[in-house]
Amino acid sequence: MNAVALTIPGWYAPFPRGRATEMQRSALQRAKVAAVSSPSGSPALDERALVDRAKAGDRAALGQLLSHHGPRLYRTVLLPRLGDEARARDALSATYERVIQRLDQYTWQPCGMYPWLRVIAMRIALDMIRSGRHEVLFEADDLQREIDQAEVSLGRDVSAADQVQAQHDLEVARARVQDALDRINPRYAEAIRMRVIEEQPREEVARKMGVTPATFDVLLHRSMAALRKALRPEASEGQEP
Amino acid sequence: MDREPAPTEEEVEQARALRDALEGRGDHADAELARALRLAVRPTELPHLEHQAILHRTLAKLPNRRRSFALRIAGVGTSLALAAAVALLVSRGIVAAPGTERHDTVATASLMRSRTTQPLFDQPFPRQGGESARIDRIAWARGRDYRANLFERMGVR
Numbered sequence: 385m386n387a388v389a390l391t392i393p394g395w396y397a398p399f400p401r402g403r404a405t406e407m408q409r410s411a412l413q414r415a416k417v418a419a420v421s422s423p424s425g426s427p428a429l430d431e432r433a434l435v436d437r438a439k440a441g442d443r444a445a446l447g448q449l450l451s452h453h454g455p456r457l458y459r460t461v462l463l464p465r466l467g468d469e470a471r472a473r474d475a476l477s478a479t480y481e482r483v484i485q486r487l488d489q490y491t492w493q494p495c496g497m498y499p500w501l502r503v504i505a506m507r508i509a510l511d512m513i514r515s516g517r518h519e520v521l522f523e524a525d526d527l528q529r530e531i532d533q534a535e536v537s538l539g540r541d542v543s544a545a546d547q548v549q550a551q552h553d554l555e556v557a558r559a560r561v562q563d564a565l566d567r568i569n570p571r572y573a574e575a576i577r578m579r580v581i582e583e584q585p586r587e588e589v590a591r592k593m594g595v596t597p598a599t600f601d602v603l604l605h606r607s608m609a610a611l612r613k614a615l616r617p618e619a620s621e622g623q624e625p
Numbered sequence: 626m627d628r629e630p631a632p633t634e635e636e637v638e639q640a641r642a643l644r645d646a647l648e649g650r651g652d653h654a655d656a657e658l659a660r661a662l663r664l665a666v667r668p669t670e671l672p673h674l675e676h677q678a679i680l681h682r683t684l685a686k687l688p689n690r691r692r693s694f695a696l697r698i699a700g701v702g703t704s705l706a707l708a709a710a711v712a713l714l715v716s717r718g719i720v721a722a723p724g725t726e727r728h729d730t731v732a733t734a735s736l737m738r739s740r741t742t743q744p745l746f747d748q749p750f751p752r753q754g755g756e757s758a759r760i761d762r763i764a765w766a767r768g769r770d771y772r773a774n775l776f777e778r779m780g781v782r
Contacts, residue, residue, distance in 0.1 A: 443687050450680055458671040467661025469669070473679060476671070480683035518657060521665050557665040579647070580659040581666050586644065601640035602632040608643065608655040611662075 431496055439487055446487070450480055453501050453546070460550040461505045464557030465527060466512060467520045475512055479505045498546040499534065502553075506531045521560050521615065530556070567614040572607035579604055736777055737770040 431452075437445035454476060462472040462479075482504050490500055510527045513520055561581075565573040571593070578589045579600075590600035632640070639653075646656035742763050750759070 443684055446687070447680060447684055450683075451676070454676055454680065455671050458676070459668045463668040464665040467657070467664050469664070473671070473675065476676075477679045477683055480680065481686065484683065484687050521661050554668070557668075561662055561665050576659075576662070581663055583663070586648075599629075601644045602636055603629065605636060605640035605643050605655070606629070608658060612655070612658060 432492055435490070435492055435497055439490070446484070449497060450483070453498050454480070456498075456546065456550050457501060457505045460553040461502055462509055464554065465506070465509045465520065465522045466518075468518065471512060471516070471518070475505065475508045478508045482508065496546060498549065502549060503531060503534045506534060521557065521564075526560075564611055564614045568607070568610040572603070572610050575600070575604050575607045576611060580608075736774050742766070 434445045434449050438449055458472055458476050462475045466472045466475060506527060510524060510531060513527060514524050578584045587597050590597045593600060595603060643653045643655050645651045646653035647659060745762050745766055746759060
């Protein structure tokens, strides 16, 4: 099935099928180099001092660290993986609590504190995915693989600047959506893209697709059912007519 | 919807429910999935105030180093005050310092000492009854001893 030409500004660069992984990798590498060579991307000295103070029990220093990294953890790690604002907020809170519990075990790394925080946040998200019965894009196995990769690179990937990792996390989530959309009927993918992702008005999407609003409702319902099948590994033949 | 098969009644019903859920009326499992899709592609920022609230709630659970320091200072101060009070009592001769004996041996010798309550009662006790009376008797005897010791120490006897 041909991929739908999704040109949503700002959320997905439409890589040609089959070359997506390679192109994404090289884009990521370029971003890493840019971020590492950028002066703004190296607040390591200040952060290290804050980490030392936080480990010595300075609550204000810990607050500064979490204030700096928390919103990024929420937006790029927790929210895309948990798919719900309330659960992502709970996960962020749980992440902070675990940080407090384990701060004395953390040893400073040249890549900064963010990769360590990111692994903790992903572990919290994994626990929540395992314990919950909510509709999420990521399955526990997916997240476990991400955590394994993150832990392997933890402490030795000096080039893993915060912004780069955050961008990578966003790209992983978007690629997962794109991959699922690629596996369903292009008409269904188009309906989901316009109505669900871009939140265009129902009547407008129906008009663009050449159907009545009531017919579009049925079309969208079928689209979501097809996407649900495509997201599950056991439904590999989730192609709709 | 030329290319689509005609919908069943159940499909129409589900489609309506999904439409309502997407418009904020009611719940539908696909609406939850739709939200997850949207947030994966276009994640929203965490409002600053909400983040601050989460942060403050969490940090409040962290032991405050300043408070701990203040508690330590208070503990040391209390210990010093207690030690000073003991030293004062010892210097005034009200309490004997450990390992020493008071010089007012006459007064010490005349003080009532702890002793058994056995002489207060005829043995054996009855199996039942009389407990309150016995306790009253003990309390009265102890009170008398206490007052005698107090007056002895104060030198009023």
